[in-house]
Each structure stands twice: as structure tokens, then as C-alpha cells.
Amino acid sequence: MTASPPPTPPFRDPRLPFAKRVDDLLSRLTRDEKVSFLHQFAPAVERLGVAAFRTGQEALHGVAWMGPATVFPQAVGLGATWNPELVRRVGEAVSREVRAMRARDERVGLNVWSPTVNLLRHPLWGRNEEGYSEDPLLTSAIATAYTRGLRGDHPVYWRTAPVLKHWLAHNNETGRDVTSSSVRPRVLHEYDLRAFRATVEAGAVAGVMPAYNLVNGRPNHVSPHLREHLRTWTDQELLVCSDAGAPSNLVDSEHYFDTHEEATAAALVAGVDSFTDHGTDGSPIAARVRGALERGLLSEADVDTAVRRQLSVRFRLGEFDPDDDPHAHSGAFDTPEHRELAREAAEQAVVLLRNDGVLPLAPDTRLAVVGLLADECKLDWYSGTLIHRSTPLEALYERFGAERVRFAEGVDRVRLRTSAGTFLHVPPAPEAPDPARGAQGALDPALLAGRTDLPPLTTDAVGTEFALVDWGDGVLTLRAPDGRYLAVAEDGYVRASADQPGGWVVQETFRLERRGEHGTGHLLRHLGTGRPVSVAADGVKVAARTAETTEPAETAEMPVTAGTAGTAETAEVFEVVVAEHGTDAVRRAAADADVVLVVAGNDPHIRGRETEDRTTLRLPTHQERLLEAARAANPRTVLVLVSAYPYAFAPGRLAAALWTAHGGQAAGTALARVLAGDVAPAGRLPQTWYADDADLPDLLDYDVIGGRQTYRYFEGTPLFPFGHGLSYVPFGYADLVTAVADGALHVFFTLTNAGDTTADEVAQLYTRAVEPSVPRPRRELLAHRRVTLAPGETRRLEFAVPLRAFAFWDVARGDWRLEPGRYDVLVGASSEDVRLRATVTLDGEPAAPRPVLRRGLSAADFDEHGGAALVDRTKAAGDAVTPASGGTAELLYRACDFVTGVRTVRLELAGGAGTVELSAGGARATVESPGTPGPYDYTTVEAPLPVAGGTHDLRVTLRGPLRLAHVGFSG
Template identity: 80%
Template structure:
């Protein structure tokens, strides 16, 4: 073996610990060089041989935005597999493709921004497709598996460095950079923090990305929780990367700080280590950082702290040890194994919601496959470019033979007639019809959208018949006969130039607006109307054309014909991931769009043997009563169609399970901005209504029997076991689920709460003995009176079964815990946000740096209740810390008002608190009730003897 001379710089010595190497390199960098590292695109330091580095490579369900890559099911589909080991393998494959792509293109980054672990609290969230589940336990299990796959299993060097998104309590797109999520302490600890915490503690996370929103009145990018919680969970140096544009939002949209220098300094001190702002141009952010240093808002030590975290990640990625990095030569890209894994994941993600025996289909079945997604393989904003694809139609052709499959898309066929009597005409464009092919022959929609080299639409006497699809919410797309979507480029002309709707600003969506005896056609991307001029059809601010809609065929007519000629109809319905629900846009309803409802009714009327296959990024409300079978899958990536066909044919028994509650009606939903899952009874944990389909629900082609539940508590662990037996005649997977319920809880606790689960494959007649070791802490709750987690002594019901509502086995165990203690209000007072119950209250920031206060959420009074407050032998006075103006009324046990406290004049700012005192005589243990009126902030309540 050839001996290598020792490196001249300690930071290049692989024999030294990373921490010492980081410190050495940090000490060699100038302040300007270190400051330059704080932008997303950190430049090279040539004098030290340090390469340029970028944070951020999207890899949510495959490598995104960098061209062709293996496309796996959407994240919510991976959550529906309930299979952490499968998801770990997906993460492993994705990280290998990241490395292989980087070897050919240094724009591909190794700091990957995924997974998204925001909980799917509200099904109208536009980014529902990006999360795993509404349950923190399941979310953390799947997220941990994915990050382990992304990290790789080498003990020293990471294949990629995953960053979790989006910290914290981020579940709305509507006004997302200005809305504040009011998160009470129990919800914070038991729900929102929990999914992040368990994943970080597992040790495969490189960092997090703060979300755009505010939490309790304070932007996430200056959150004290980064220090108080996130970094307390691990000894690793975690890298916190800002979301795109969020640093500027602190001033521009949130108006939280007066200057960008103040905002940037506050973010860095709070824990943001890399600023994603102004794209590849780092000059603006670096200028702000230097301005903050010059004004004394930052010190060089603050910069060092952030740079140290970034360098720690870079060392773990093997950047400074290329000869030792085991991942540096990875070339596994679009391999047969990755293709097979994409299909396996798509198959495992399919959820059979209902089956009256029509499935699986017999081999000689004549199938009609109909619907707007029947011949689609949809991508989303965080997809890579497809190398391979399969649609439901293609999958059924492959499985049953083209001669046994009928197809009807179900679109309305229309022509648009102008006021002059001509019709819109789509010019022939051979090259565009064939599409633009990128590397590996993949069709790249981004190369089509926005093109100006194709001829614009014109008018002529006969016109072109267009496919009109109404996606609901008065949003429609128009498509030429050759499959090209009408789109608008920067020059304003309409062209048939898009393979699919897509892009950050979708330019392929329109709205028909009644006008006189016709319609105006509004282009939603620009907000302008379509007009017809001498140089072509375009959008403009004036002279809109009034069109007559001439219908050649309704979609339901074609669907009815195909359905009547088949033994079984498969209606494939759902969403386009770029329309009516995506990043920047929340949904407005759970209802299936009316166009698709019509198609479903037409199919059902023509053939009662109608199967509904929903392919969507989120739950829908459908009426399954007259449907013999219903399935759901998220958009399943490149193998979606093959997977669906194999499940329909019975080659694979479905075993996906719902990762979130499917509600029966919009009326069951809380407000989109109501983050109090406990108080407003949200998710399966607290929902008291009857869901359409419950959390954890999913059927198989075989029945399963459960038995032999045993449980015993031993020190810090509860040991639980039970058996599951396949009592059917086909091999199938079952997802056995273990829940708990506190029987006589002293505070509101979940109706049931997932403790663990196991996905097992069982042959006919086979039995699996499943054992679970549940930490005693998993039975605890966050006690606001003691400001910590506590396991309450008493009875707990263990529930084993096939879903949160399909419970097969029950057993009660008694756990020793810590008894409740009354609040020691004489010693500690009452932190205002530490309430037990509230009505009409919003939590806000006590200061811009830390702490919480409370205020009425609207013009009406807000109510607060603090249970079991111990006044000992007696108190004689109360003091409140308030800011703003208004009144605080205090009573005990719901009795008469004992004190009214109000500042003599409004305080100068919402952060200028003043103490107010009054006489109150009380002894013993009481519930304290407070009523707040007016724009008043209450930070703390104290009592004196």
C-alpha cells in the first residue's frame, strides 16, 4: 500500500474527528468568506481548495426538478403503505439517484429538502400530497424510515443530508406567509413537535426548514423553539435552511421587523444557518448580513455558529474526503431494481375502501375504463421527469388485453364560436405534437409550457374540436385533439403548447364567464380575457371576445356507451396536482368536481357493476352506497397504472391503509386556521362524528382473525402481543394496528391513539404472532400545570385491530404513574398560555424573541380556564401583566367576578407590559376563570398572600 503524506491542513486529515476539522477550517476563513457561506449558494474558497456548495435539492418522492429520474408515489401514498421498511428502501434508491445525477451534473445538491413531516391535520390543505399522515406516530415512523434511506447506512459518511420540512404547525396555504397558527402547549408538544422530535432523535436528520407561517404570533424563522426544542433533541450539529424568500417576508409581508438587517440578524441568532432568498444571487442577503454586523446586531461568533453547522454537514457528506467517501462513485440510476421498487411502492399504496365482491376481476372480464384520469399519469410540483410511465388504461391493456378493454375519457368535446361566426382553430405543429424529449427520451412538460416558437391559435370557418375539462371551482382546461393543452406564453398568445398543466404559475387554466348570450373566456394565469385579433388569438385587458360554446358531445354520453358494453366499469376520478389544491392554493371543498360526479352517475346508470378508483392527492367526499367497490391511491408515480391493474386483477391483494380521516361532509371540518386539534376535536384522535372512512381503514382480498391479546407493564415498557391469522384463500398483507385510550383521564385525551403497527404478509391459514414493546412514556400527555410530560396513573385500554374503528381485541391494563398535582399558583403564578380550556382566545408572542401571551381572537370576549389552582391557606391579591388596552375579569369556579383589571391608558406597544393589581381573597383549590375584553395581551397572572 502506498503511504500518503499527512495533509498540511488539519481540516483535510480524515484521522481527526469532524469537530476538530470543522474548527480548523472555520479558523482559516475570513469573516467575508464565512458570511458568504450563509446564502443558499455558497461560493468556492479557491485559496483553500474549498468547493462551492448549495443547500437544497428537492427529493420528496424521487429526485425533483433536475430532469429524468425514478418517480415514486407521492408522499401521502408512501404514508398509505404503512410500511417503514419499504419507505426506507425508497429513500435509499432516491439517495443513490441523487449521487448518480450529481456525478454528471454538479447542480444536483446533496443537501436534500425532504421529507415533509407536517401533519395532515386538515384535508383541505393544498399540500396534502406532501405529508405522510394526520397522526404523529405514523408520520414519524415513515419520515424516520425515509431519512434513514436518504442518509445511507455508512457509519461515517452520509449519502445525502436530509432536511425536514416545514417547521412548524404549517397546514394552510391561504395567506401562508402572514397567518399565525395558535398552538396551545399540549398541541405543541403532543402533536406538532412530536413528528419532528421522534425523527430527529432517530439520528438520520441533517436539519430542518422553517415554514412560512407564524406560530403564536412569531414567524417560524425567528422561533425560539429551534433552540429550546429542536437542538435539545440531538448532539448533532443541525443545519437550519430558510424557506425560499422567507427571510425577506419578515419585513416585506409580515412587517415583523422594520429593516432587513434586523430581520436577518434575528433569524441568524434564532438558529437559521442558511438563507434561501433572491435565487442564485447572494449579494442582497450577504449585504444584509454585513449591514447587521456593522450595526452591531450580529457578532462574528454568531456567524461562526451558523457556518460551523453548515460545515459539519459538508464533512459528513464526504466532501473533504473524496478518497474515503463510499458514495462518491455511486452510479445507480433508473435501474431494474428501482423500477421494480417504484411498482412495489405503488401497489402497496393502494387502499381498497369498499368491496362487495366485484373485485378482484376475473381474467375474462370485459372492462370499461373511463374518467378524466383513466389515461393519465400525473406529476406534481415535486416530481422528477418521467422516464417510464403507465396509466390505468395502459395497465389494463397490459393485464387484460386491448380487445377486452373499452376506454372513454369522458371529456366534453366543444368548439368555441366567435361573435363573427368563426371558430377557434389550432394550427398543426408536428414537432409540438410529438413533444420535446429530454435526456433518456423523457417527455419534459417544462420544455413545452411557455413556448413562443409555435403558431398561435387562429380562427376559421370550421374550427378545432377541443376537449374541455371542468376541474371544479370554475376552473377548466382546453386540449387540442393531439393532446396539447392550450397555454399562454409571455407574449400573451394562446398556443397548444403544453403536454400537461404545470409550472409554478399554471398557464393552462381558464374560466368561462357568462356574458350576454355567450361567454367570456378568462385566462387564470394572467387574469386577462381571450380576444381575437388580426395577428392571432391572445389575452388582453380590453376587447374580450364573446364565445358561443358549441358542444359536439358530452363526456357522460361517451362514458355511458362504454359502460353499457362492459361487464365491469372502472371510473378513474380524482385531481390534477396542479389545479385546485397545491402549494400556494388550498382546496375549498371535499366534494368531487361536478363534471366527475356526472361521469360517475352516467357509468353507474349504464352499468351497476361500477368500481370507483380515486387517484388523488387528498381525500374526497363520495357516496359509496350504490358502488360495489371503491379504491383510493395517491398519484402513484411511474408505475401507477400497472399497480392499479394488478390490484384490480387480484395479482396483488391491496393492503394500503388510510393515513388520514376521510370526513363525510365539509361541515365536519374545523376552520382551516384552527390549529387546536384538542379543543375543536380534530383528526381521528379527537373527532367524535362518523367519518366516511376512518383513519387506518383499508380492506384486502382475504379476511383476518385476531386473537390472544396479552399485555403486561414492566418498569418503563408495556409488552403487548396478539396473533393475526389469514382465514382466506389467497396470500395477502394485513396491517395490524395497536391503539390506546386513557379510561378515566383527568384532562381531554384522544378517543384512541396509535401506539404501533405492523404490516405482515400471510399465506392462507398462516398465523403471525406480533409483539410490541411500547415505552411507558407513550401513554403520557403534556401536563400544562407542571409544564412537562406526565403519565397519569390509572386504567388504559389497549385496542388491537384493522383500523382505528375496526377494533378486534381489547384489554385494560393499569399503569403506575405520577398523580396530578394542583397548580402551585402562589409560587409560580399562571403563565397565560398554559390554560386548560379556552374559548375565543389566540396565543400571541410575548416578545419578539421568546415567550407567549394571549389575546381575544376577535371583537368578542375571550375565555380562559385554569383547573385546580392551589391558593394554599389563602391569597389576598392578584397581579396581571398586560399590554395594549382592555380588561381582565377574574372569577373562581365560574362564580361572580372578583376582580376587574384594566390599564389606565393603552401601552405604547403590544410588547410593553405593565403590572396591574387588585384585591382577591381565596383559599384552597379552585378553577380560575379569566375573561379578556378588547385588544389586550395577557402574559402572566400572579397571586400574593
């Protein structure tokens, strides 16, 4: 007899619901197999035919780190389009490329770690390029669109599974794994959670990634907000993936837990389901989980919960239904449609900041194109490798003709003379095939700076003339005549080997350090290793470690092997011999041009990137000099900023100014078409551009309300306001009508193209509470729409805004409340360019006194504060308040209802010794906090506080390193 085939296990049956199939597969896994699934690289289970699975494929603006791919504008550039439908199409294109690349390379993952939803609260944040906007509504609109594109529109199966980054309140690279963001309840609900919530509720999100930082003293990887908020927003299983190395940080850098078993258990219980740690080696995480199970810190049910969430995502991706997966053969790579979409996105991202009529450029304009970014198409840390490339210069040559365009990069041309009188020299490279280039000729970033097949620099009597580029704060790159940058590989030798600066630790940056107060000599310090350059018989290299060449604390140590370690070379002292100043070349090019285009900005790997915040809004000094040289030679100077973040400059001295984020493969073409008027600019600023560093809060001040931050609260005069962007075409706004019906405010108005060309306008709707009882935004975006209108066309627009959008988080009741009263309705072209206005009166819930006798006061629920910081009440949940830096904190709790009066106040205190002063209704008390053994060892201290009946404000002053968690009263 022929044996019957084994029955198909239920987890392989596509007729069953995913939940039943997940439960069946989970029941078949051994404990060790389930534990192994908790690492980013989950191994295969061959006995069940279950393949290996990897969480995490970077896809922020194209498929990253996996070789050639379509490169779209940076995320902040996509935010500048204010166009969710365009961004949805970008997400769809990226997901199709993920699928196409996965079909030929199993290393490409379908669980994509994108988009970044962190709000662009502070413009000096090094990762500004990764976010969409400083506004939660705009951010969530763009993020929702991108995730919908990534997910696909099939009702069952997902093309890719997006994970949002980085949960929560994360806007600093300085000390990012040890600093704590102090976020009070109103800021938490009205600002930081809000951007994530709308995107999760839209249903196209597979999960989130916690950020490295702490919030209110507690690491995000053990945050109760994952359970209390995130998982309540959807019925779908959400997969929480840790950031790289963050699980180990809980012990190693944050010292939040004593052992890795405790830390891993706490993170798993809090809601982390996949641990990204120790690269591809899952054994340390598995050992920690097993140790936690043995110690009773975890149950197998805790492990099952996390594995179930991961399996849920894998089923949705069609892994177990290859014959039914509609996306299995839907991949598309570098198609004409994707190329066109990259160009369209880059064009829509261009923001015209100022224009006195010099733009658009006439066809016969004689142009001078100058600046460090004029002939560059820069990538960032999360870019794919370029298949196509366009620079502003190349595109302007093509659009206006090479004979009408004169170019000057504006770099200083220098030679470096040694103390022996010779010069640094780049020897000729061998003609062997370039190993850094793949089959399609695209560069593999991982091989650039690390190449050791090229000869190191030497010295000779003539030397090589280098392009010295100063990126600010003395950070330099040196480029050889063949276009390659000087870099240092792991063997310590200096070579002209890098196509562009890049890498996790950038190996292409240097600093010239003057020797002696009035000397002409300089050390050339390599910033990747922190060591100065030396000259030896076998070539130019970084010097061996000495007392003078200790590693910089802010950079990772690069291994130094043969040729440097143990040698006795001393640092070389160089004389910088300038062959040409960049400003001279700029003046010559600008003098006889009709218009000068100064293309300035940043390299996304230098002075402002992941691991490094910026220090100033100003342009680097060298670029300021180039801009001034151009303007002095020719008043018809246009600044074209290509940057990952805002800058401060003097727009009034320029004929025009534009900004675009690094625009990917079509950046140059898009800029040229906008400058020439082929496309009318309609990008809008997704964040406030401040006029001066003095306008900025401290980088670690996360209280956007108290610190009056972002356009919502900033009371100064910005350089350019949120939502700003000009056009070549005038638009008219008219006929505003408002109505409240069906739980929404309906706003109607007409928009007219009053020009003679088709163009886009971004109509924006804001509100302002006229007489709020608590601090409210001076402007708050309610809705927006990017509209294309033909010449003379008029369109009637309608926005329907749910009335809940007018609510604020009422700390007295711990919930949202719509305050009754008058609200301004503001329609216009930016947050400050208001064209139409009306006032509506909304019904709502009046304020009620705080019932302090019934439930007391959570210390964190203050209305206003000065000098306070929020910290963790316990390691698992809750907040307490302490004076920042152990000084003094002032807390105000408004409208406390003491009913018929109280006699005693009870304080829950922990931490160091100090005093608490309280006053309400004329009564005062001073309470001495005795201090407790640890920050979580709370004690209750009572003191007399005879407050008469009625409603009174309560003021509390904290002095010393104590923690106040709760205030209670008794009669």
C-alpha cells in the same frame, strides 16, 4: 534543492475528528467568506480549494426538478403503505439517484430538502400530497425510515443529508406567509413537535426548514423552538435552511421587523443557518448580514455558529474526503431494481375502501374504463420527469386484453365560435425537433407552457374540437386533438404547447364567464394572467390590461410583452358549441360492460396544490356527473380515486371503491394488478376521510384538542376512519395478552391468514384513557406492523410500547405526566375496526395542584379555552393570550393551589384597552387594562381578589384587543 510541499492543513486530514477539521477550516475563512456561506448558494473559496456548495435538492418522492428520474408514489401514498421498511428502501433508491445525477451534473445537490413532516391535520390543505399522515407516530415512523434511506448506513459518511420540512404547525396555503397558527402547549408537545422529534432523535436528519407561517404570532424563522426544542434532541449539528423568500417576508409581507438587517440578525440568532432568498444571488443576504454586524445586531461568533453547522454537514457528505467517501461511486440511476421498487411501492399504497364482491375482477371480465384520470399518469410540483409511464387504461389493456376493455374519457368535446362566426383553430405544428424533450425523450417541465416556437391559435371556418376538462369551480383546461393543452407563454399568445398543466403559476387553466344573465356568450379568461382571451390578426392572445382585466390577487403577474402590451384589443365573446357531452360517452361505454371502472380524482397542479388550498371535499361536479352516469347505466360500478387528498362521496351506491395517491411511474400497472387480484390490497388510510365539509374545522383552527380534530378527537362518524383499508383475504386476530414490564407495555396476539392467497395485513395497536382527568384522545396509535402471511399461516406478534407513550403534557407542571389509571388496549385493522381489547392499569404520577403562589400562571398554560388565540409575548420568546379577532376569550385554569389564601391578583398586560374578569373560590374581580403603546410594552395591573385558602379553579375572561402574559397572586 527541491522545495518541500506545503503541509496538509488539518481540515484536509481525514484522521482528525470532524469537529476539529471544521474549526480549522472556519479559522481560515475571512469574515466576508463566512458571510457569503450564509446564502443557499455558497461560493467557492479558491484560495483554500473549497468548492461552491448549494443547500437544497428536492427529493420528496424521487429526485425533482433536475430532469428524468425514477418517480415513486406521492408522499401521502408512501404513508398509506404503513410500511417503514419499504419507505426506507425508497429513500435509499432516491439517494442513489441523487449521487448518480450529481456525478454528471454538479447542479444536483446532496443536501436534500425531504421529507415533509407536516401533519395532515386538515384534508383541504393544498399540500396534502406532501405529508405522510395526520398521526404524529405514523408520520415519524415513515419519515424516520425515509431519512435513514436518504442518509445511508455508513457510520461516518452520509449519502445525502436530509432536511425536514416544514417547521412548524403549517397546514394552510391561504395567506401562508402572514397567517398565525395558534398552538397551545398541549397541542405543541403532543402533536406538532412530536412528529419532528422522533425523526430527529433517530439520528438520520441533517436539519429542518422553517415554514412560511407564524406560530402564536411569531414567524417560524425566528422561533425560539429551534433552540429550546429542536437542538436539544440531538448532539449532532443541525442545519436550519430557510424556505424560499421567507427571510425577506419578515419585513416585506409580515412586517415583523422594520429593516432587513434586524430581520436577518434575528433569524440567524434564532437558529437559521442558510438563507434561501433572491435565487442564486447571495449579495442581498450578505449585505444584510454585514449591515447587522456593523449595527451591533450580530457578532462574528453568531456567523461562525451558522457556518460551523453548514460545514459539519459538508464534512459528513464526504466533500473534503473524496478518496474515503464510500458513496462517491455508489450512485445508481433508473435500474431494474428501482423500477421494481416503484411498482412495489405503488401496489402497497392502494387502499380498498369498499367491496361488495365485485373485486378482484375475473379474467374474462368485459370492462368499461372511464373518467378523466383513466389514461393519465399525473405528476406533481415535486416530481421528477418521467422516464417510464403507465396509466390505468394502458395497464388494463395489457392485463385483460384490448378487446375486453372499452374506454371513454368522459370529457366534453367542444368548439369555440367567435363573434365573427369563425372558430378557434390550432394550426399545424412544425416538424422541427421538440425542444421540450431531452435526449431520453423526457419532457422538461420548464419549457412546456413557455414555448414560443409553435404558432399561436388562429381562427377559421371549421375550427378545432377541444377536449374541455372541468376540474371544479369552473376551472377548465382545453386540450387539442394532438394531446397538447392550451397555454399562454410570456409573449401573451395562446398555443397548444403544454404536455400537462404545471409550473409555479399554471398557464394552462381557463374559466368561461357567461356574458349577460341569459346570454350564450362567454369570456374565456386565462387564470394565469387573469385576463380574457382576445382574437387579433396576428393570432389569439390574452387581452391587454383594462379596467375589466385586472390581475387576480391570488396569482403572480406574468409579463406580457410584444403583441399585447399597449394594444387596444377587446376580449372576445365565445359561443361554446358542444359536439359531444362526456356523460353520453360514458353511458355508451358502461351499458354493455360487466364492470365499469370510473377513474376520478385530481390534477396535482389544479385546485389544491402549493399556494392554493381546496375549498371542498366534494368531487368536481363534472366528475360527479360522470360517476352518476356510469352508475345509472350499470350498477356494477367501481370508483377508482387517484388523488392527492381525501374526497367525500356516497360509497353505498357503488359496487366497490379504491383510493391511491398519484403513484408515480408505475401507477397504472399497480392499479391493474390490484384490480385483477394479482396483488391483494393492503394499503391503509393515513388520515381520516370525512363525510361532509360540515365535519371540518376552520382551516386556521390548529387546536386539534379543542376543535376535536383528526381521528384522535373527532366524535362524528367519518366516511372512512383512520387506518381503514380492506383486503381480498380475511385475517383473524386472537389470543390477546398484555403485560407491563421493564418500563413498557408488552402486547401479544396472533394473526392468521384465513384466505387462500398470500397477502399483507396491517395490524394496528391503539389506546384510550378510560377515565382521564383532562381531554385525551378517543383513540391514539401506539404501534403498527405490516405483515405478509401465506394462506393459513399464523404468526404471533409482539409490540413493546414504552410507558412514556401513555403520557400527556401537563400544563400545570410544564412537563410530561403519566396519569395513573385504566387504559384500554385496542388491537385491530383500523382505528374503528377493533378485533381485540383489554384494559390495563398503569401506575403513574397523580395530579398536583398548580403552585400559583410560588410561580404564578403563564397565561398560555390554560386547561381549556373558548375564543382565545395565542400570540407572541415578545419578538424573541414566550406566549401571551388574546381574544381571537379582538372579541372575548374564556380561559380555565384547573386546581390552582391558593394555600392559605390570597388578597391581590397581578396581571401582566399589553396591547389595546380592555377588561379582564377573574373568578376563583367565589371571589371575583374586574381589571381594566389601560392599553399600552405597543403589543410588547407590558404593564402590571393589580386588583383585589380575596380567594380563600385551598384548591380552586380559576376562570379568566378577556374582552378587547389586550394581551395577557402572566397572572400572579399575593397574600
